[in-house]
Amino acid sequence: MTTPESITASPAAQTDTAVVPLDTPIQRGEQTISSVTLRKPKAGELRGLSLSALMRVDVDSLQVLLPRISTPTLTKFDVANLDPVDLVALGGEVLAFLLPKGQVQDFLNA
Numbered sequence: 001m002t003t004p005e006s007i008t009a010s011p012a013a014q015t016d017t018a019v020v021p022l023d024t025p026i027q028r029g030e031q032t033i034s035s036v037t038l039r040k041p042k043a044g045e046l047r048g049l050s051l052s053a054l055m056r057v058d059v060d061s062l063q064v065l066l067p068r069i070s071t072p073t074l075t076k077f078d079v080a081n082l083d084p085v086d087l088v089a090l091g092g093e094v095l096a097f098l099l100p101k102g103q104v105q106d107f108l109n110a
Contacts (some may be wrong), residue, residue, distance in 0.1 A: 016040040018093040024083035026074070028077075036090065037071045040097040046068060053100060057091035066090060 017039045026033040045068045046054075053061040063079045070090075079087070 008080045018096070020086075020089050020093055022083070024086060024087075026078055026082070028078075033072055033074075036074060038066075038090065038097075039069050039071070040092050041065060041069050041094075051098065054094060057088070057095060059087065060089050062087065062094065065094065069094075 017037055019035055019037050021035045022033065045065065049061050049064060050058075054065065063076045066074050066079050067076060082090070
């Protein structure tokens with residue numbers, strides 16, 4: 001029998017937000033962004049985007065979505081200049097938000 005204590009998942013699977021530390025911080029003038037908080041997108045924030053593209057962690061789709069759901073707000077320019085490692089980490093959390101809760105653990109174990 002599965003108990004709540006035996007289930008482990010990413011922060012995105014358990015809440016509507018996820019904090020993603022950046023391997024390469026973003027420098028904006030004197031401000032340094034070393035982590036980004038993402039929140040689970042609502043349907044309206046997905047407007048104009050293909051869900052299948054987001055499921056593939058498509059860079060162009062992430063450049064549109066991430067500014068809508070990030071704190072501090074990332075610009076399209078910020079996303080375009082992210083270290084690929086950081087882009088994949090952010091995209092992985094977006095993907096976790098889009099998966100049904102029962103499939104998140106399978107995704108994490110893949």
